[in-house]
Amino acid sequence: MLTxxxxxxxxxxxxxxxxxxxxxxxxxxxxxxxPGEARPxxxxxxxxxxxxxxxxxxxxxxxxxxxxxxxxxxxxxxxAAQQRPDVTPLANAGWTTFATGCxxxxxxxxxxxxxxxxxxHALHAHLELADIPIIDKATLSILGNDDFLLGLLRAGExxxxxxxxxxxTLETTxxxxxxxxxxxxxxxxxxxxxSFSLDDVVPYYGVTSRQIVKALQRAVRDxxxxxxxxxxxxxLGLAGNAETALATIAAAEDVPLHLAHLxxxxxxxxxxxxxxxxxxRLAAAVNHAExxxxxxxxxxxxxxxxxxxxxxxxxxxxxxxxPKKWVLFEDDANGFGIxxxxxxxxxxxxxxxxxxxxxxxxxxxxxxxxxxTTDHPNGAPFTTYPEIFALLMDRDARAEWIAKLPPxxxxxxxxxxxxxxxxxxxxxxxxxxxxxxxxxxxxxxxxGVGAVADVAVYxxxxxxxxxxxxxxxxxxxxxxxxxxxxxxxxxxxRALTVRPERDxxxxxxxxxxxxxxxxxxxxxxxxxESAIGRxxxxxxxxxxx
Amino acid sequence: xxxxWIDGRPVTLKVAVAEAAKLLSTSRFPxxxxxxxxxxxxxxxxxxxxRLGAAVDHMHSEVLLRSLDVMREAGVMVTTVSEARARADxxxxxxxxxxxxxxxxxxxxxxxxxxxxxGGLRHVGWICPGRGALGAFGEGLQPRTIGRDPTELPxxxxxxxxxxxxxxxxxxxxxxxxxxALAADLAAxxxxxxxxxxxxxxxxETEMLHGMVVDLNVKTRFSSLxxxxxxxxxxxxQVCGWMTGFPMRTAFGRSLPEHxxxxxxxxxxxxxxxVDCAIWISAYGAAAPEWTAVVPVIALTATDAPxxxxxRVAIEVGRPxxxxxxxxxxxxxxxLTWRAAARPSHAVSVxxxxxxxxxxxxTGA
Numbered sequence: 001m002l003t004x005x006x007x008x009x010x011x012x013x014x015x016x017x018x019x020x021x022x023x024x025x026x027x028x029x030x031x032x033x034x035p036g037e038a039r040p041x042x043x044x045x046x047x048x049x050x051x052x053x054x055x056x057x058x059x060x061x062x063x064x065x066x067x068x069x070x071x072x073x074x075x076x077x078x079x080a081a082q083q084r085p086d087v088t089p090l091a092n093a094g095w096t097t098f099a100t101g102c103x104x105x106x107x108x109x110x111x112x113x114x115x116x117x118x119x120x121h122a123l124h125a126h127l128e129l130a131d132i133p134i135i136d137k138a139t140l141s142i143l144g145n146d147d148f149l150l151g152l153l154r155a156g157e158x159x160x161x162x163x164x165x166x167x168x169t170l171e172t173t174x175x176x177x178x179x180x181x182x183x184x185x186x187x188x189x190x191x192x193x194x195s196f197s198l199d200d201v202v203p204y205y206g207v208t209s210r211q212i213v214k215a216l217q218r219a220v221r222d223x224x225x226x227x228x229x230x231x232x233x234x235x236l237g238l239a240g241n242a243e244t245a246l247a248t249i250a251a252a253e254d255v256p257l258h259l260a261h262l263x264x265x266x267x268x269x270x271x272x273x274x275x276x277x278x279x280x281r282l283a284a285a286v287n288h289a290e291x292x293x294x295x296x297x298x299x300x301x302x303x304x305x306x307x308x309x310x311x312x313x314x315x316x317x318x319x320x321x322x323p324k325k326w327v328l329f330e331d332d333a334n335g336f337g338i339x340x341x342x343x344x345x346x347x348x349x350x351x352x353x354x355x356x357x358x359x360x361x362x363x364x365x366x367x368x369x370x371x372x373t374t375d376h377p378n379g380a381p382f383t384t385y386p387e388i389f390a391l392l393m394d395r396d397a398r399a400e401w402i403a404k405l406p407p408x409x410x411x412x413x414x415x416x417x418x419x420x421x422x423x424x425x426x427x428x429x430x431x432x433x434x435x436x437x438x439x440x441x442x443x444x445x446x447x448g449v450g451a452v453a454d455v456a457v458y459x460x461x462x463x464x465x466x467x468x469x470x471x472x473x474x475x476x477x478x479x480x481x482x483x484x485x486x487x488x489x490x491x492x493x494r495a496l497t498v499r500p501e502r503d504x505x506x507x508x509x510x511x512x513x514x515x516x517x518x519x520x521x522x523x524x525x526x527x528x529e530s531a532i533g534r535x536x537x538x539x540x541x542x543x544x545x
Numbered sequence: 546x547x548x549x550w551i552d553g554r555p556v557t558l559k560v561a562v563a564e565a566a567k568l569l570s571t572s573r574f575p576x577x578x579x580x581x582x583x584x585x586x587x588x589x590x591x592x593x594x595x596r597l598g599a600a601v602d603h604m605h606s607e608v609l610l611r612s613l614d615v616m617r618e619a620g621v622m623v624t625t626v627s628e629a630r631a632r633a634d635x636x637x638x639x640x641x642x643x644x645x646x647x648x649x650x651x652x653x654x655x656x657x658x659x660x661x662x663x664g665g666l667r668h669v670g671w672i673c674p675g676r677g678a679l680g681a682f683g684e685g686l687q688p689r690t691i692g693r694d695p696t697e698l699p700x701x702x703x704x705x706x707x708x709x710x711x712x713x714x715x716x717x718x719x720x721x722x723x724x725x726a727l728a729a730d731l732a733a734x735x736x737x738x739x740x741x742x743x744x745x746x747x748x749x750e751t752e753m754l755h756g757m758v759v760d761l762n763v764k765t766r767f768s769s770l771x772x773x774x775x776x777x778x779x780x781x782x783q784v785c786g787w788m789t790g791f792p793m794r795t796a797f798g799r800s801l802p803e804h805x806x807x808x809x810x811x812x813x814x815x816x817x818x819x820v821d822c823a824i825w826i827s828a829y830g831a832a833a834p835e836w837t838a839v840v841p842v843i844a845l846t847a848t849d850a851p852x853x854x855x856x857r858v859a860i861e862v863g864r865p866x867x868x869x870x871x872x873x874x875x876x877x878x879x880x881l882t883w884r885a886a887a888r889p890s891h892a893v894s895v896x897x898x899x900x901x902x903x904x905x906x907x908t909g910a
Contacts, residue, residue: 063787065783065880065881067787068783068786068787071786071787071790071791072613072616072617072782072786072791072792073616073617073620074617075617075790075791075804095790096787096788096789096790096802097787097788098788120878120879120880121880121881123872123880123881123882123883124783124880124881127584127784127787127872127881128787131588131787131788147631147659147661187661189766190632190736190766191661191735191736191766192735192736192765192766203661204660204661205661315762318620321620324620325616325617325618325619325620326620327616327620327621327622327623328621328622328623328768329622329623329624330622330623330624330625330628330768331624331625331627331628331879332625332627332628332631335624517627517630517631517659518627518630518631518653518877518878519627519630519649519652519653519877520627520877520878523883523885524875524877524878524882524883525878525882526883527883528870528883530870531870531872531883533584533585533588
């Protein structure tokens with residue numbers, strides 16, 4: 001079946017295209033324009049419309065035991081799943097797996113990475129992902145607070161042993177990459193430490209956070225996993241924590257590293273309240289660190305619920321819970337904490353957070369290295385993306401907001417002085433081309449011949465939020481799945497995984513370890529294909545050669 | 546061979562499924578109850594409920610929602626059996642069933658804490674043990690017990706929490722110095738874990754206990770481990786959560802999922818005559834419904850014994866993890882896990898039967 005998108009404004013930065021042109025699709029892939037008089041099965045006249053590859057979200061908490069606990073904690077937020085757009089964002093999201101896929105698709109997103117899966121909850125996460133329609137998905141597995149890894153480091157075992165364990169985890173949990181969350185911090189909290197920074201030592205294990213991050217960073221590189229180690233730094237949310245982020249950036253040296261939701265680390269200690277934006281310094285450091293990528297974790301105002309595997313941080317944030325209830329789940333390794341929170345436009349601290357995110361977007365020069373996230377739902381639900389695109393593309397829209405926010409907060413940021421506006425090509429880079437490259441997906445994030453035909457078509461409008469809220473047409477694997485923001489066909493995508501080589505002796509070792517320490521078989525952690533309940537649920541992404 | 550019955554008479558599976566579809570398609574408001582099913586069976590049940598506009602409930606919703614209500618009203622700090630095994634230097638048992646509600650628990654908690662927790666023998670306290678016994682994992686342990694009669698539990702927990710927070714208490718049946726001694730033990734724990742059976746504790750005791758655990762964390766580390774998930778109740782809860790956003794006792798009568806623990810309680814729905822048809826699922830056994838009013842029942846149970854006589858339609862299904870591979874909640878890990886069939890058979894699964902019923906429904910039903 002041949003599909004023809006005719007005469008659109010094709011914005012495809014990966015292939016250097018920004019021009020009026022056609023896209024041809026056959027059997028789910030982008031193909032060459034057929035020679036002679038081609039007779040497409042379907043032609044869509046998209047003249048005047050913007051044509052991009054499907055969006056890719058690299059960091060959004062959409063599935064798993066932690067997300068599901070948040071759902072169950074907050075029944076009131078989807079009590080009324082009716083259309084109530086601007087008032088209750090989570091209610092608007094209608095917070096289920098099924099709504100998640102549809103809501104992403106209507107914005108033209110076709111792949112989402114769930115970035116925080118505890119290995120023992122991998123099966124649960126993949127079952128939820130399997131019930132998210134339309135989009136492709138992937139997971140990052142969390143290591144760095146687990147007894148086995150810390151035990152390897154304590155015993156001074158070889159880098160090869162760490163590599164084998166990381167490879168074993170990736171295959172067992174069917175992940176696309178590895179994330180570390182407050183490395184050592186959750187373990188230290190179990191020994192009753194209440195703060196934990198880069199050079200603090202985990203009791204008993206005798207290793208620092210820095211050593212854990214570097215060991216995992218090296219392992220991910222050595223295993224040739226495309227996505228570099230995904231790091232949630234220490235000291236999230238605290239005044240003056242820009243120093244922690246800067247120290248982590250310095251520690252990365254030349255090995256690739258990804259820093260997640262950097263906005264939550266963009267804080268200085270200036271001003272009367274000892275809380276200010278340090279985004280300009282962070283952005284300068286990012287601009288200088290070639291191998292570094294970051295995502296923002298933009299804050300938007302409204303009620304949300306924070307979902308984090310940083311149990312130490314979540315415990316310390318319990319007093320700010322709104323409404324006043326929270327869950328802390330601790331297991332071997334990270335566990336998770338769920339703390340509801342309301343970001344308020346009239347709150348000094350929240351206004352600074354909002355500005356820090358935008359400053360990072362606008363002060364980091366290279367759209368290939370800064371990624372578009374709200375750390376859904378931690379900074380804001382992903383349903384706020386259209387409004388954020390508008391803020392990035394329109395300095396007047398920002399000025400309107402800045403005028404409404406506490407002036408004493410805005411005075412402690414550089415945002416009012418920034419005039420940059422993102423171009424559509426930069427938006428396409430940040431949300432399509434760059435994520436695909438970061439995750440090692442050669443056939444996604446672009447519209448070149450051979451690419452998976454994930455395509456988003458937008459009405460070219462001055463109101464950028466309206467434009468990105470309801471894509472005119474969305475194709476997933478060449479199939480039309482949404483039109484004018486309405487889902488028209490429901491299909492199921494796949495979860496993308498990597499499987500680096502390893503020495504299989506680690507498998508025997510894990511078997512006896514699980515038996516000795518937990519009294520269980522590691523088979524209980526397995527994610528068999530047949531358990532997922534959908535045909536062909538996984539797709540293997542090759543490691544770099 | 547299929548084992549299926551209509552009004553107690555043996556029929557083929559196909560005939561039974563057709564009859565079930567007929568009952569459901571003419572029903573104005575059915576309920577899918579029992580729901581002792583694995584993850585695949587639950588997914589199929591909820592998908593069918595959406596199509597039928599039915600309510601979804603579980604046979605252990607009462608106990609489960611009691612715990613869940615504490616979470617969604619006040620919040621909780623919880624851990625896993627695995628982590629308690631590795632970390633806990635102190636176990637606080639609460640109520641008589643604290644050691645027996647989870648079959649694997651004694652074996653998992655026997656022995657010493659892991660080396661990262663000092664490797665010492667665990668200390669144990671037990672509030673209101675009643676006739677409960679430490680059993681296998683108590684070897685070498687000398688629990689400090691306070692209270693006996695479980696009716697004392699609410700007062701004891703309140704008094705204990707008050708003393709931990711340094712507040713005065715009134716007169717209690719158990720002497721204050723005994724309560725103080727236990728409070729001192731808890732405060733001295735490096736990583737304590739409170740363990741109880743969800744069936745033993747009422748909502749206020751549960752909330753008091755969670756509040757006490759939170760209070761203890763101001764100075765030391767403590768968590769909790771409510772146990773006892775029969776008939777995959779916690780697994781079903783997870784599936785309900787991601788598919789509907791809500792726990793069980795959720796209905797699709799107005800097409801959007803609506804959750805109401807009172808309104809969609811199956812026993813109440815049946816006794817009040819609000820539902821006119823029920824699918825009863827008990828794949829882990831053959832539990833019978835507790836209601837007494839008459840309503841046509843389509844029963845999917847692991848053995849034919851109790852249901853073939855009472856069910857309008859009865860179908861024997863395989864046991865998850867025994868007859869067929871299954872995903873279900875494993876208390877030992879605190880997560881959904883895969884269990885390969887222990888004795889694979891050709892018995893149909895809940896998911897298969899429900900899918901066939903859905904296929905047999907007339908279009909638009």
